[in-house]
Amino acid sequence: MGSLKIENVKKSFGNVEVLKGIDLEVEDGEFVVFVGPSGCGKSTLLRVIAGLEDATSGNVLIDGRKVDAVPPADRGIAMVFQTYALYPHLTVRNNMSLGLKQAKTPSDEIARRVTTASTMLSLDPYLERRPAELSGGQRQRVAIGRAVVREPKLFLFDEPLSNLDAALRVNTRLEIAQLHRRLSATMIYVTHDQVEAMTLADKIVVLNGGRIEQIGRPMELYNSPANEFVAGFIGSPKMNFIEGARLNESKAKTVGVRPEHLTVDAKSGTWKGTVVHAEHLGADTNLYLDTEQAGLLTARIFGVYDAEPGATLYATPHPEKTYRFGADGRTI
Amino acid sequence: MAKATNSLPRTIAAHAILLLYTVIALAPVVVIVINSFKSRNAIFRTPLAPPTAETFDLIGYQTVLGQGDFLLYFQNSFIVTVGSLFLVLLFGAMAAFALAEYRFKGNTLMGLYLALGIMIPIRLGTVAILQLMVASGLVNTLTALILVYTAQGLPLCIFILSEFMKQVSDDLKDAGRIDGLSEYRIFFRLVLPLVRPAMATVAVFTMIPIWNDLWFPLILAPSESTKTITLGAQLFIGQYVTNWNAVLAALSLAILPVLILYVIFSRQLIRGITSGAVK
Numbered sequence: 001m002g003s004l005k006i007e008n009v010k011k012s013f014g015n016v017e018v019l020k021g022i023d024l025e026v027e028d029g030e031f032v033v034f035v036g037p038s039g040c041g042k043s044t045l046l047r048v049i050a051g052l053e054d055a056t057s058g059n060v061l062i063d064g065r066k067v068d069a070v071p072p073a074d075r076g077i078a079m080v081f082q083t084y085a086l087y088p089h090l091t092v093r094n095n096m097s098l099g100l101k102q103a104k105t106p107s108d109e110i111a112r113r114v115t116t117a118s119t120m121l122s123l124d125p126y127l128e129r130r131p132a133e134l135s136g137g138q139r140q141r142v143a144i145g146r147a148v149v150r151e152p153k154l155f156l157f158d159e160p161l162s163n164l165d166a167a168l169r170v171n172t173r174l175e176i177a178q179l180h181r182r183l184s185a186t187m188i189y190v191t192h193d194q195v196e197a198m199t200l201a202d203k204i205v206v207l208n209g210g211r212i213e214q215i216g217r218p219m220e221l222y223n224s225p226a227n228e229f230v231a232g233f234i235g236s237p238k239m240n241f242i243e244g245a246r247l248n249e250s251k252a253k254t255v256g257v258r259p260e261h262l263t264v265d266a267k268s269g270t271w272k273g274t275v276v277h278a279e280h281l282g283a284d285t286n287l288y289l290d291t292e293q294a295g296l297l298t299a300r301i302f303g304v305y306d307a308e309p310g311a312t313l314y315a316t317p318h319p320e321k322t323y324r325f326g327a328d329g330r331t332i
Numbered sequence: 333m334a335k336a337t338n339s340l341p342r343t344i345a346a347h348a349i350l351l352l353y354t355v356i357a358l359a360p361v362v363v364i365v366i367n368s369f370k371s372r373n374a375i376f377r378t379p380l381a382p383p384t385a386e387t388f389d390l391i392g393y394q395t396v397l398g399q400g401d402f403l404l405y406f407q408n409s410f411i412v413t414v415g416s417l418f419l420v421l422l423f424g425a426m427a428a429f430a431l432a433e434y435r436f437k438g439n440t441l442m443g444l445y446l447a448l449g450i451m452i453p454i455r456l457g458t459v460a461i462l463q464l465m466v467a468s469g470l471v472n473t474l475t476a477l478i479l480v481y482t483a484q485g486l487p488l489c490i491f492i493l494s495e496f497m498k499q500v501s502d503d504l505k506d507a508g509r510i511d512g513l514s515e516y517r518i519f520f521r522l523v524l525p526l527v528r529p530a531m532a533t534v535a536v537f538t539m540i541p542i543w544n545d546l547w548f549p550l551i552l553a554p555s556e557s558t559k560t561i562t563l564g565a566q567l568f569i570g571q572y573v574t575n576w577n578a579v580l581a582a583l584s585l586a587i588l589p590v591l592i593l594y595v596i597f598s599r600q601l602i603r604g605i606t607s608g609a610v611k
């Protein structure tokens with residue numbers, strides 16, 4: 001109940017090809033996160049799955065059934081939008097029940113589902129209000145509630161938290177994680193946010209320029225990125241890339257080291273450099289070093305580390321945690 | 333900067349210009365209304381003076397209302413205006429929605445074609461329209477007027493509304509599609525309420541030329557039973573003698589219905605239920 005298969009889906013707007021052949025399988029109950037830079041086609045892929053856009057070629061299968069010609073309402077999906085997209089003239093209760101009424105669900109069944117969803121999302125006091133009378137976080141919960149009452153096979157989220165402030169984002173993220181556990185439904189979630197991707201996902205799909213770069217569990221992507229793009233995209237601060245030639249690496253065009261896999265020392269180490277800037281975050285410290293051999297590097301030190309700009313420091317990479325990339329960008 | 337925009341002389345100048353404009357715009361209307369309550373002699377002797385106890389005279393209104401057909405003329409004008417307005421708004425909004433929402437071949441071209449009517453006055457086609465109405469047997473019917481005014485009002489309506497409809501959140505329409513609403517329900521229940529202020533603006537701009545028009549009623553429907561109020565008021569303007577009391581009274585009365593419609597629509601302009609839909 002709730003598997004998804006995408007076979008060689010392509011999508012063009014006019015003569016701009018936005019999706020260039022996407023193949024993907026999502027199993028029942030999985031939480032899959034799409035990440036990628038802005039404009040890479042995440043929303044477009046989600047809209048193709050929802051049936052809001054027709055694919056130029058390729059197939060979408062939900063539960064093994066081809067749905068290319070099935071309208072969005074009959075695909076067994078529900079979608080939560082970044083802008084909430086609540087019906088402004090309807091109360092919270094009617095916002096949630098409109099889709100069910102449209103599907104001719106019996107009214108006692110509708111009432112039951114709305115009650116369950118509103119209890120789950122603590123929306124009970126607001127059921128008779130209109131969207132204009134709710135806060136941003138409450139509106140997003142209503143939007144999620146509207147998806148929940150449909151009891152879909154597949155939840156689609158398009159950056160649902162990006163309009164919320166930081167504290168609310170953490171809370172709502174937790175709620176979505178709990179929702180996934182409780183409903184054990186299949187969910188597909190688009191985000192820009194590294195933390196959301198890493199914490200929520202069973203499986204992350206990294207998209208770039210209309211293609212899938214890599215699919216894998218969060219730790220898989222972090223520990224063994226397939227190529228330079230994924231290595232640079234997953235992890236924050238970003239991985240340091242150093243030209244292979246500068247380090248006398250014959251095979252690798254580029255060598256990558258994550259900031260957290262660099263150790264610094266005032267007396268000795270592999271690369272000598274000067275501190276350009278230091279960011280103190282309390283739990284950890286980001287140091288920007290200008291090194292003679294490796295160029296500008298970022299090092300992430302756990303805990304507090306006192307370093308004045310201009311000071312000389314030596315950085316040493318963790319030998320087992322350096323990555324080598326060939327001329328085509330692939331990991332060697 | 334703030335000082336420059338708020339300085340007293342500027343404020344005074346701005347208000348003076350606005351007041352002057354208001355006076356110029358309202359003067360003819362005021363003159364018509366005050367003179368409609370005066371006796372014939374007083375109209376000519378002191379046209380700008382308000383009615384006094386001596387000059388006050390309701391003879392104009394008595395003539396107009398006594399002339400039994402006048403209510404019919406009112407009714408005709410009202411039917412034509414409201415009928416055309418309804419059709420313009422309905423078809424205009426639907427065409428605007430199609431142009432704004434759907435990607436199809438020739439979308440831009442169709443938009444341009446529909447907007448062309450803004451630049452070409454429909455009166456240029458009067459002869460052809462008359463021939464058409466004669467051929468289809470619609471001369472001297474209100475239907476003829478409604479059809480012509482609908483055609484006249486559509487271009488501006490489509491042009492303005494399609495711009496506004498492009499601004500309605502796509503996510504909202506998509507949410508409706510996922511909830512299984514038909515395109516018609518998305519149009520009537522989600523989009524129309526959100527562009528209501530624009531609809532009201534278009535309604536006002538469409539309604540006034542129709543109500544005031546003399547040209548098409550004179551050409552297409554001059555018969556006694558289909559006369560509109562503007563045409564009916566001409567009754568009192570004779571070749572040799574003009575019954576000014578009656579003309580002014582008829583014109584004053586003719587202002588009332590548009591005023592009422594205007595008040596209804598301008599309410600819509602102010603009311604906003606749109607907040608909270610998105611973001």
Ligand SMILES: Nc1ncnc2c1ncn2[C@@H]1O[C@H](COP(=O)(O)OP(=O)(O)OP(=O)(O)O)[C@@H](O)[C@H]1O
Pocket residue numbers: 013018036037038039040041042043044045192
């Ligand atoms: N209706 C459309 N017509 C033409 N081009 C479009 C349309 N929708 C999207 N595009 C283009 O397709 C590309 C991918 O868009 P999409 O919205 O899928 O990106 P995204 O990955 O969701 O980006 P973001 O993270 O900024 O939301 C963009 O370059 C965009 O300009």
Ligand SMILES: [Mg+2]
Pocket residue numbers: 042043044
């Ligand atoms: Mg997007």
